[in-house]
Amino acid sequence: MRHLTSDDIQSLPSRFRAQFINSITGVKSANLIGSVSARGNTNLAIFSSVVHLGSNPALLGFLLRPTTVERHTFNNIKETSAFTINQVQTHFIDKAHQTSAKYNHNISEFEAVGLEEEFLSDCKAPFVKSAPLKIACRYKNEYVIEENGCRLIIGEVTDVFYQKQIQSKDGFLDLTQTDTAGILGSDAYVKIDLLHRYEYAQPDQVLKTK
Amino acid sequence: MRHLTSDDIQSLPSRFRAQFINSITGVKSANLIGSVSARGNTNLAIFSSVVHLGSNPALLGFLLRPTTVERHTFNNIKETSAFTINQVQTHFIDKAHQTSAKYNHNISEFEAVGLEEEFLSDCKAPFVKSAPLKIACRYKNEYVIEENGCRLIIGEVTDVFYQKQIQSKDGFLDLTQTDTAGILGSDAYVKIDLLHRYEYAQPDQVLKTK
Numbered sequence: 001m002r003h004l005t006s007d008d009i010q011s012l013p014s015r016f017r018a019q020f021i022n023s024i025t026g027v028k029s030a031n032l033i034g035s036v037s038a039r040g041n042t043n044l045a046i047f048s049s050v051v052h053l054g055s056n057p058a059l060l061g062f063l064l065r066p067t068t069v070e071r072h073t074f075n076n077i078k079e080t081s082a083f084t085i086n087q088v089q090t091h092f093i094d095k096a097h098q099t100s101a102k103y104n105h106n107i108s109e110f111e112a113v114g115l116e117e118e119f120l121s122d123c124k125a126p127f128v129k130s131a132p133l134k135i136a137c138r139y140k141n142e143y144v145i146e147e148n149g150c151r152l153i154i155g156e157v158t159d160v161f162y163q164k165q166i167q168s169k170d171g172f173l174d175l176t177q178t179d180t181a182g183i184l185g186s187d188a189y190v191k192i193d194l195l196h197r198y199e200y201a202q203p204d205q206v207l208k209t210k
Numbered sequence: 211m212r213h214l215t216s217d218d219i220q221s222l223p224s225r226f227r228a229q230f231i232n233s234i235t236g237v238k239s240a241n242l243i244g245s246v247s248a249r250g251n252t253n254l255a256i257f258s259s260v261v262h263l264g265s266n267p268a269l270l271g272f273l274l275r276p277t278t279v280e281r282h283t284f285n286n287i288k289e290t291s292a293f294t295i296n297q298v299q300t301h302f303i304d305k306a307h308q309t310s311a312k313y314n315h316n317i318s319e320f321e322a323v324g325l326e327e328e329f330l331s332d333c334k335a336p337f338v339k340s341a342p343l344k345i346a347c348r349y350k351n352e353y354v355i356e357e358n359g360c361r362l363i364i365g366e367v368t369d370v371f372y373q374k375q376i377q378s379k380d381g382f383l384d385l386t387q388t389d390t391a392g393i394l395g396s397d398a399y400v401k402i403d404l405l406h407r408y409e410y411a412q413p414d415q416v417l418k419t420k
Contacts, residue, residue: 001342001344001371001372001373001374002371002372002374002377003369003370003371004332004369004370005331005367005368005369006366006367008270009268009367009370010267011265012381014265014266015380015381016380016381017266017268017381018265018381019264019378019380019381019382020251020265020370020377020382020383021264021265021268021367022262023267023381023382023383023385024262024270024295024343024367024370024372024380024383025239025241025260025261025262025270026238026239026240026241026260026297026298026343026385026387026390026392027237027238027239027240027264027392028239028261029228029235029236029237029238030236030237031235031236033242048262049261049262049274049350050229050235050236050321051220051235051238051259051261052232052234052235052238052258052259053273053355053357053358053360054216054231054275054357054360055224055227055228055230055231055232056220056224056227056228056359057220057229057357058220058227059355059357059358060215060234060235061355063261063263064377065264065303067399071360072327074219078369081216085234085235087236088236093405093406094406094408097323097408097411097417098417099412101409101411101412101413102355103413104227104413111415115319116243117299121213121215122215132211133234134211134288135234140357141356141357143353143355143362144349145263145269145271145351145353145364146268146351147263147267147269147350147351147364147366148263148264148267148279150263151265152353152355152362154355154357155266155308156216156357157216157219157231157234158215158216159213159214159215159216159417160213160214160234161212161213161232162211162212162234163211163212163263164211164212165245165399167212167227168229170225170226170229171222171225171226171227171228171229171230171233172229172230172233172394172395172397172398173230173233173234173394174234174394174396174398175233175236175237175394176400178407180236180237180403182236182237182271182293182380183394184384184385184386184404185383186381186403187359187382187407187408187409187420188382188384188404188406188407189404189405190386190402190404190405190407191403191405192237192392192394192397192400192401192402193400193401193403194394194398194400195300195303195391195393195397195399195400196303196304196398196399197397197399198304198397198399199397200397201307201308201309201310201311201419202311203311203312203313203314203317204313204323207307207308209305210397
């Protein structure tokens with residue numbers, strides 16, 4: 001196996017290092033975050049950093065880098081407190097990735113990449129109409145990661161829209177049935193297939209599949 | 211589509227809600243975190259919350275829930291400052307999931323589930339010998355998420371061990387070539403397959419695959 005130390009990593013060319021270190025954590029979720037400015041300009045941006053924080057209350061988080069196109073998303077959320085999380089499917093990964101281009105503030109990525117927006121319930125922020133799983137969130141808080149200036153944005157889940165047929169009796173949503181995409185590194189998109197679900201693990205029992 | 215509001219979610223039975231809300235963020239990474247107490251007891255625990263924080267310096271994070279078996283991992287990291295992140299492959303997802311059982315503090319999950327430990331470089335914490343991608347980290351900081359008592363643990367990458375043949379010329383590691391696993395919800399394991407890598411997106415250009 002190849003072994004790189006922290007000194008080796010630090011001396012890599014910066015783009016090579018970014019591709020490499022972006023890859024090492026494993027597969028990441030593929031979500032489009034929808035938002036809108038106080039003046040009504042809608043925005044859509046691909047994120048691979050949406051994480052589960054807790055179920056009671058239902059909380060999600062995502063990471064914002066210090067200086068990127070994602071700032072439109074951040075500014076909008078600060079103005080309106082609302083954002084949406086829309087599951088990316090494998091058949092529109094190209095459109096999803098295209099949202100990472102540096103469009104001007106007054107251009108909506110929905111229109112630019114060809115994804116239809118829709119407004120649901122009381123949420124001010126736009127959803128991706130074709131997404132099979134859509135979440136409305138209200139901004140709760142943010143934590144600045146002092147080590148590199150990233151921000152962890154915390155959102156409270158206010159609404160979830162999903163296809164009923166993918167839900168198991170125990171509440172689980174089998175997203176493989178809706179062709180959910182995943183992300184490796186910063187630019188690789190994957191499809192996923194279910195292998196097994198497992199029962200709650202106990203120290204003295206052989207693990208069973210569900 | 212089914213629509214649940216925050217009131218609907220709040221009124222779900224707690225296990226159903228946990229399965230549901232754990233599912234909605236999309237696919238998650240599958241990593242085993244290795245650690246060791248000051249007295250030398252090794253520990254191994256499955257985590258689906260390892261996230262990329264930055265490449266310069268190389269920083270990772272993972273989330274710890276307030277009260278779970280993961281506390282052994284947390285206590286060990288506080289004692290030794292070292293931990294390892296080991297990529298789960300599809301052929302040992304059963305052993306990986308079994309580490310989530312509540313073993314006593316003096317029992318090593320390595321032995322209990324049948325994964326061989328190894329020590330590499332200067333890292334005090336144990337690695338999973340068979341993992342095709344292994345990362346050594348040094349504890350840097352932690353952020354308590356006030357909203358629910360979770361902690362975001364920040365680690366600095368000190369060493370990376372990986373199979374050279376999965377690395378592209380630009381630094382990217384194609385983890386689909388090492389049968390990396392992913393996680394949906396809290397107990398579902400998936401395999402992943404590469405669809406496309408994309409070039410850097412530009413506003414006025416048609417997106418190209420790499």
